[in-house]
Amino acid sequence: MSKLYEKYLEHKAINSDKIYPIKNGAFFLFLSKDAELILEKLGLKLSKFS
Numbered sequence: 001m002s003k004l005y006e007k008y009l010e011h012k013a014i015n016s017d018k019i020y021p022i023k024n025g026a027f028f029l030f031l032s033k034d035a036e037l038i039l040e041k042l043g044l045k046l047s048k049f050s
Contacts, residue, residue: 005031 004022008031011020019037021028030038039046 008032 008020008022011018012032019030019034021030021034023029035046038044
């Protein structure tokens with residue numbers, strides 16, 4: 001598991017109601033359930049992050 005994903009899970013364990021965007025250059029990444037929620041609410045394209 002990547003350090004980024006581990007940190008994300010730590011934050012979600014503290015407050016699962018918040019959405020945690022991760023800035024990557026000019027873009028923001030949303031992981032796991034946050035990505036699904038953003039996809040549903042904003043109609044954005046879901047892509048895989050490896």
